[in-house]
Amino acid sequence: MTFTKYFSVAIxxxxxxxxxxxxxESLLIESDVLAHIIKYELTANLxxxxxxxxxxxxxxxxxxxxxxxxxxxxxxxGKTLFEKTLIxxxxxxxxxxxxxxxxxxxxxxxxxxxxxxxxxxxxxxxxIRSLPGLILILTxxxxxxxxxxxxxxxxxxxxxxxxxxxxxxxxxxxTFFKLCLRSIKPWLSGALLLVAMECMADFGAAAIFGIDxxxxxxxxxxxxxxxxxxxxxxxxxxxxxxxxLVFIKSQFDGHNLTAYKTEVNNEPLxxxxxxxxxxxxxxxxSLIFTILTFIIPALQLIIWALEIDNISYIYNFLKYSFNTxxxxxxxxxxxxxxxxxxxxxxxxxxxxxxxxLKLQDWTLPIGYALPGAVLAVxxxxxxxxxxxxxxLTLATSSLVTLTLAYLIRFIAVSYNKINNDNKRIPKSYDxxxxxxxxxxxxxxxxxxxxxLKKSFLVGFILTFIDICKEMPLTLMTRPxxxxxxxxxxxxxxxxxxxxxxxxxxxxxxxxxLIPIVMLSKSSGAHNELS
Amino acid sequence: MSYxxxxxxxxxxxxxxxPTFSNIxxxxxKNSTLAxxxxxxxxxxxxxxxxxGFENIQDGSIQLGENYLCKSTNSSLSTNLPPExxxxxxxxxxxxxxxxxxxxxxxxxxxxxxxxxxxxxRVNELIEVMQLTKCRNSYAHETSGGQQQRAALARxxxxxxxxxxxxxxxxNLDNELKTHLHDFLNTxxxxxxxxxxxxxxxxxxxxKLAKHIVELKDKKMNILx
Numbered sequence: 200m201t202f203t204k205y206f207s208v209a210i211x212x213x214x215x216x217x218x219x220x221x222x223x224e225s226l227l228i229e230s231d232v233l234a235h236i237i238k239y240e241l242t243a244n245l246x247x248x249x250x251x252x253x254x255x256x257x258x259x260x261x262x263x264x265x266x267x268x269x270x271x272x273x274x275x276x277g278k279t280l281f282e283k284t285l286i287x288x289x290x291x292x293x294x295x296x297x298x299x300x301x302x303x304x305x306x307x308x309x310x311x312x313x314x315x316x317x318x319x320x321x322x323x324x325x326x327i328r329s330l331p332g333l334i335l336i337l338t339x340x341x342x343x344x345x346x347x348x349x350x351x352x353x354x355x356x357x358x359x360x361x362x363x364x365x366x367x368x369x370x371x372x373x374t375f376f377k378l379c380l381r382s383i384k385p386w387l388s389g390a391l392l393l394v395a396m397e398c399m400a401d402f403g404a405a406a407i408f409g410i411d412x413x414x415x416x417x418x419x420x421x422x423x424x425x426x427x428x429x430x431x432x433x434x435x436x437x438x439x440x441x442x443x444l445v446f447i448k449s450q451f452d453g454h455n456l457t458a459y460k461t462e463v464n465n466e467p468l469x470x471x472x473x474x475x476x477x478x479x480x481x482x483x484x485s486l487i488f489t490i491l492t493f494i495i496p497a498l499q500l501i502i503w504a505l506e507i508d509n510i511s512y513i514y515n516f517l518k519y520s521f522n523t524x525x526x527x528x529x530x531x532x533x534x535x536x537x538x539x540x541x542x543x544x545x546x547x548x549x550x551x552x553x554x555x556l557k558l559q560d561w562t563l564p565i566g567y568a569l570p571g572a573v574l575a576v577x578x579x580x581x582x583x584x585x586x587x588x589x590x591l592t593l594a595t596s597s598l599v600t601l602t603l604a605y606l607i608r609f610i611a612v613s614y615n616k617i618n619n620d621n622k623r624i625p626k627s628y629d630x631x632x633x634x635x636x637x638x639x640x641x642x643x644x645x646x647x648x649x650x651l652k653k654s655f656l657v658g659f660i661l662t663f664i665d666i667c668k669e670m671p672l673t674l675m676t677r678p679x680x681x682x683x684x685x686x687x688x689x690x691x692x693x694x695x696x697x698x699x700x701x702x703x704x705x706x707x708x709x710x711x712l713i714p715i716v717m718l719s720k721s722s723g724a725h726n727e728l729s
Numbered sequence: 730m731s732y733x734x735x736x737x738x739x740x741x742x743x744x745x746x747x748p749t750f751s752n753i754x755x756x757x758x759k760n761s762t763l764a765x766x767x768x769x770x771x772x773x774x775x776x777x778x779x780x781x782g783f784e785n786i787q788d789g790s791i792q793l794g795e796n797y798l799c800k801s802t803n804s805s806l807s808t809n810l811p812p813e814x815x816x817x818x819x820x821x822x823x824x825x826x827x828x829x830x831x832x833x834x835x836x837x838x839x840x841x842x843x844x845x846x847x848x849x850x851r852v853n854e855l856i857e858v859m860q861l862t863k864c865r866n867s868y869a870h871e872t873s874g875g876q877q878q879r880a881a882l883a884r885x886x887x888x889x890x891x892x893x894x895x896x897x898x899x900x901n902l903d904n905e906l907k908t909h910l911h912d913f914l915n916t917x918x919x920x921x922x923x924x925x926x927x928x929x930x931x932x933x934x935x936x937k938l939a940k941h942i943v944e945l946k947d948k949k950m951n952i953l954x
Contacts (some may be wrong), residue, residue: 367839385896
């Protein structure tokens with residue numbers, strides 16, 4: 200019991216303590232450095248980050264809600280296929296989109312090289328490396344969050360509700376705006392919060408586009424100017440902005456989601472058959488979007504990969520793949536095992552909710568909400584403190600540090616999965632097991648492990664995939680010689696080597712497709728995914 | 730002339746070989762209440778949906794007052810008003826209150842053509858009749874089944890519909906609550922002077938509320954009272 204308590208508190212503290220180091224460090228910032236940051240960094244960062252976040256949220260909302268609505272409400276050619284293809288962009292990280300479209304549309308890219316002679320024009324036709332370009336790329340990558348979540352929300356509206364609204368004098372269009380759109384507001388705001396957080400946390404895409412945002416400035420401050428204080432200050436600013444967004448969202452929601460469960464006897468919204476011309480329009484729109492967000496990027500990656508004929512590159516690719524798999528395995532195992540013991544401890548020793556459990560539930564998701572670049576600064580400060588305190592030569596960039604960083608960042612992924620499944624297992628199972636003589640470890644081994652092994656495995660896989668795709672945290676905390684596929688993408692694309700970046704990108708996209716295929720095959724895929 | 734006149738109505742679902750019902754005729758006077766009874770699956774609710782405009786008819790006509798709501802000859806609809814233009818209120822079996830709105834906002838939902846003060850007056854009037862004052866600012870999930878059903882009734886009555894359709898409105902409620910709601914409904918319908926059609930399986934609902942009774946059985950309609 201005592202060990203379980205200490206373990207639970209230790210893990211909770213592990214997640215939040217590094218943030219206090221960040222706050223403390225940022226207070227130590229020198230006045231001239233602060234003045235420099237405010238004058239040269241903060242204004243541009245604020246402008247770019249806010250313009251980026253607001254625009255991507257607005258575009259994602261329009262695109263995501265539109266596709267969620269048409270695939271829920273209308274029958275059109277290829278609808279079943281498009282329902283799946285519209286979520287495929289989730290498999291492509293924003294930084295992969297970024298280098299594909301920069302490589303394709305930049306001045307020296309294949310598209311402009313083909314177009315310029317046709318138009319007898321020698322200047323840059325498409326300024327892809329710009330804020331609007333980055334907005335478009337991040338929208339491609341992030342709109343599926345809105346699509347999935349609002350599609351699930353539209354399913355909670357019943358046909359009866361829709362009919363009641365029509366009988367009260369509202370046309371179909373008015374009913375969409377006054378009833379459907381308003382009733383999905385809590386889901387939409389939740390999805391937009393996710394999109395906004397992802398936008399603010401993005402490092403790779405902004406770095407490839409050369410746009411200054413908070414995360415790139417944190418990286419530059421630390422590794423370019425070697426000023427950990429200014430990196431901490433910028434990180435703190437980013438955390439404050441994220442908290443502000445969470446506060447705005449909570450104000451926007453008004454009331455909780457439990458009200459929205461579709462009543463058992465209510466039919467979901469029925470699918471309407473549309474006219475031939477509308478059918479064709481919906482089909483073409485969905486097709487064009489699928490081409491832009493998945494087919495073109497996938498084809499471009501394959502074309503670039505086929506151009507590679509360097510054997511030593513292939514050897515290095517295998518080495519980086521091995522590093523990625525090993526690091527992801529270690530990180531995912533640490534997350535899944537820690538979660539499993541936390542959950543088992545909870546089942547065994549905490550009969551009722553108490554302060555420790557509340558602390559655990561409150562702190563564990565924090566790591567996932569923090570941008571990777573910010574967390575890297577937190578971890579560095581925390582490990583430096585431990586080094587000073589113990590005198591041990593704990594390297595700030597070691598496998599232990601990196602695994603710890605992954606644990607803090609990704610434990611929420613496995614915890615959410617395993618904890619949700621755990622809640623479905625009745626407590627009476629434990630009581631029966633105890634009457635049959637099973638206690639402590641034997642109860643974990645003979646009862647909890649068999650019951651939760653599937654959740655454990657799914658939690659492990661989801662975390663593994665997230666770590667494979669992770670870039671800024673790995674970039675800033677990895678030990679020497681431990682480059683991963685994501686890091687190589689960053690390095691190759693920094694030098695404009697699109698072809699060399701293609702193979703690691705394909706590997707990451709294929710890994711990213713696993714949960715999408717896995718979950719879309721199971722029933723209620725949209726609910727599971729969202 | 731009758732207020733509601735249904736003539737030789739026929740309906741089929743798109744993929745069904747058999748019609749749901751055919752050659753249904755019915756008349757109803759103003760301010761009276763009709764109960765439609767009959768076994769499940771005979772098309773009672775479908776008939777209500779045809780009157781409300783949610784289902785297309787294959788043949789026949791429905792006339793309310795002097796206007797045709799829908800008219801079809803040889804499977805071609807010559808008139809078919811959309812539901813929002815029919816001015817028909819509907820109360821489904823499970824109230825279907827909009828979850829993102831409070832009780833008073835639900836009642837005000839269909840009053841968008843009125844100005845603010847007219848809207849408030851109408852909502853207050855119905856809240857008083859239906860005794861919903863205590864829960865006017867609550868959301869549907871925060872209220873009891875009886876309050877939800879009364880709110881759904883108030884919402885349907887708010888725009889002063891020409892016809893009210895009740896689809897098993899008390900099916901999920903206990904007997905005590907049913908008796909209570911029968912009284913409410915009787916008061917409200919008299920006060921508002923509204924013609925009503927109710928689909929029900931309950932003998933008590935019929936006894937308490939209906940002036941006329943028809944049975945829909947074997948795709949045919951029989952007048953019982």
